[in-house]
Amino acid sequence: MRVLIYVVFLTVLAAQALFAGPAEQLGDELQQCGVQNPNTVPDNWVSVGVLTGRHQACFTYIPPSFRYVPLGEASNLYVEDDYTSASIIGGVLPAGYSCDLNGVTNWYGNIVSQTGCMNPKLEWYDVNASSFVYSCTKNNVALIGGVKAIIDGSNTMFCSVTVMGYAMPQSNIKKACQLSQILHGVKCTNPQFGGKVCHKPICSNNCKASGYMGGYCNSLEECVCTK
Known part of the structure; x- marks a missing residue:
């Protein structure tokens, strides 16, 4: 029987989101990225699928050093190594989670813990931008991750979400722009x-x-x- 590890991100809602610690480092690094979109993809990157099923006509682009790991109809992973990755997850938020950013952070915290990155901690949270930054530790390596969520709570029975995120060692935060470009490179026919x-x-x-x-x-x- 599979044992799920439930982790609750401690969330502090404020009128204005504040950067602190690792989140401030990540924010400073992302400020250096400039404009990112499908036309800022480097010429040596390759196209890969984004989700499948009804999304099968969508693509993004990854560096040659990354590999594409399709995880099913609703989840794709783009991995360079055990600590550096980008992911796009789409589908219905499981029952038991609130259909808002707080619910998504708690659900994502469970996913992070199941990948072996322990003690996930919420570092920054902005309900208006529907984004958050977290940290965790995997094999004694401190990681930092950024997540952007698109939440559709218009359906009273189902909470449809698309979650785009990335993670990297805090010691290699210079990867942030590359990982961000993967997620900003998405386009559909x-x-x-x-x-x-x-x-x-x-x-x-x-x-x-x-x-x-x-x-x-x-x-x-x-x-x-x-x-």
Whole structure:
């Protein structure tokens, strides 16, 4: 029988979220990332699936050093090593959790503990941004993680959530921008344009092969070369 370890994040709600400790470090690092979207993906990154099922026409991009681990229809994991990863989880929040950010933090804390990262601690929480930062310890390595949640509580019977997160050793917080880019690189095919999708790395590399400086994907999913 599988034993679930239930961990409750201690949550302090305030009118204004404050950074402190590891969360402040992460916030400072993310400030250096600049704009991130599917067109800021480095040219050597590769496209991988985002979720499956009804989301099977969605993609993101990961560095060559990462591997893609599909965990089922509602969960994908992008892993560099035992301590550095990004993840996208979608589905219905299990029964017993409140359909709000407090419920998501408690549910996510349970997931974190089941991956072997013990004593998860909530470091920062912003209900308006639907985001939080946590820390935990795995094999004596202190990790820091950031999470963004999209919560749809409009259905009275089900609480639909999409949770995007990443984690890295606190000693290697410079990974933050790379991990954040993975989550900011998500894009889906648009039926309005016949379901086609332009992959920026492929576009840019094809343009370079034709003598241009690079390329990007416009709003019509067309590849535009840059001089």
